[in-house]
Amino acid sequence: MEKEYSILLYYCYAKIEDFEAYREEHHLFCVENNLRGRIIISPEGLNGTVSGLKEDCEAYMKYVHADERFGHTEFKVEAHDRMAFAKLHVRVKPEIVHSSLRHIDPNIETGTYVEPEEFREILEKQDDDTVILDVRSNYEHKVGKFKNALTLDIDNFRDFPQEVEQLEHLKKKKVITYCTGGIKCEKASAYLLEQGFENVYQLHGGIIKYGLEAEGKDFEGKCYVFDNRITADVNSVNPSILSKCFISGVPTDRMVNCANPECNAHIPMSEEAGWLMDGCCSEECRKNPARRPYDGTGYYQKNTNHYNPLKGVKRDPAKID
Structure with missing residues (x-):
């Protein structure tokens, strides 16, 4: 069966002088096209992982490419059977990937x-x-x-x-x-x-x-990814399992975040060990009163209470139903 959703991974190093205004515009486009994900707007460019129905993701790629600053953006497109995010975040940050190399401009020199x-x-x-x-x-x-x-x-x-x-x-x-x-x-x-x-x-x-x-x-x-899959299959020729369960030591490529939010360690954990430990990396974390309920995935969204996808977005009154 053909998968109805897509996951887009992309970045673009390009100067954005109006980054605050562009964040609002970009955020609104995503909301109006039913897209979710994590997008960073920075004076040095764009970086994002976006998920939605195929047609909505295609509209998003056209939107990005229509801006001459980002016309050369390359999207990695993966088919998926569901939405890969529960929320949408479009944030302004100093860099599109946190580093200690702010003086470097890849448009001038890179490998x-x-x-x-x-x-x-x-x-x-x-x-x-x-x-x-x-x-x-x-x-x-x-x-x-x-x-x-x-x-x-x-x-x-x-x-x-x-x-x-x-x-x-x-x-x-x-x-x-x-x-x-x-x-x-x-x-x-x-x-x-x-x-x-x-x-x-x-x-x-x-x-x-x-x-x-x-x-x-x-x-x-497997490849560690930054959406609710946590890891993704890459090798279709000679796949193997590299990691071992943090608890039992058995080979596993299943990755979780510790259920204790005060720890939140990224660790490989077998399904059996996950249920045995309630998704925690240690007994100490398992006994922590702040421990999150383990549902078998090991992926936890940040608190979504009162989440408003339009927060911080200035909408055109003419476009409001």
């Missing part, structure tokens, strides 16, 4: 793109002079990563620069960075070039595009 099919060939023939560098956080690469990839011990992308200090010995090698959808690599690869790395590349479109266009071969485990 050379490697397309998915070429990257697949590189993985198959990888030699000692090529390094595949994962620039994502620990909880992301622990549930899935490319075979033989070098991972970094970071909890947030803003910690990336300090880890680069440990990579000095790789400066003469060919370094290919990758992340979920490509956005982090734009700045990570530029920073590597700034620090004297000579041959820096990036997987164009990240893991998601690689799965869509190159069947995800040699991606081990």
Whole structure:
């Protein structure tokens, strides 16, 4: 059966001077077209994951492309059988991905793109002079990563620069960075070039595009995503399970957030362990009075009490029914 919904993943580095006004316009368009998701509007561009019916997502892509500032935006489109978000958030933030690299403009300099099919060939023939560098956080690469990839011990992308200090010995090698959808690599690869790395590349479109266009071969485990799926299948050629249950140690690619909101740790957890622990990572969290009810998914929306999707949006009176 054909899936009726789509999930869009995208970003665009482009100057937005009227970002507050554009946020309101953008938010209103999403509301009027029944879209949900997380969208960041920043002086440096757009970043979003959006979900809705296919036709509504197509209308959204046309809307974004109609603005000449964002005409080159590339959307990764995944089919889905339901809405992937419960809410809509369109927020203004200083950056479209939180980093400590605000001085970098990927429109001026960034690593050379490697397309998915070429990257697949590189993985198959990888030699000692090529390094595949994962620039994502620990909880992301622990549930899935490319075979033989070098991972970094970071909890947030803003910690990336300090880890680069440990990579000095790789400066003469060919370094290919990758992340979920490509956005982090734009700045990570530029920073590597700034620090004297000579041959820096990036997987164009990240893991998601690689799965869509190159069947995800040699991606081990699942890809951590930022919607209510938590993880997504990527590899349709030689899939494997990379992670182990945080509680029992059995192989599992099932990812949850700890049911204790004061912890909220991202951890792999088998279905059996999930029910046994009420979705918690420890007995301490399980006994916490603030523990959220576990429904078997391990995904928790933020409190939706009194949620108003039109909050902060100035509507045209002529368009109000």
